[in-house]
Amino acid sequence: MKPWHPPSGLRRGLPFAVDDTWTPEQALAVMELLDDLRDRVWTHYGLAIQDLLREQRVTQESSDNFDTDLLF
Template sequence: MSRRTHLPSGLSRGLDFLIDAEWSPQQAFAVFELLSDLRARIWMRYGVELHELIRQQRSPPDVGDTDDIADPF
């Protein structure tokens, strides 16, 4: 991407996806609704699996086996 754009995917490189600057607000809203519907359908079908993947990606990395740590109490 030509400029630093924060995307939900975290991607910062790849092909630019151009949105026509001449879209009307109605056209932009139609695409927005389409994407919202698509997201809802994907979530209905894969919600549990997606939730687990999101949890795995956002959880801190394992720091090792906690059984080796002495109980301080």
């Protein structure tokens, strides 16, 4: 079996395991906490994150072919 790698690509750091004895209520509380954290991060960094994602997804070739006249 291949090791699982998180979407961040990080391979170092603190190990984290989800406890398989959580109740559904405990699992829901964790999900709500993560949703709240995502909302707060997005509120503060949303525009910067969008810019970064755009930079990461646009290749040099596609940016060379991009028609800036369409923006105005």
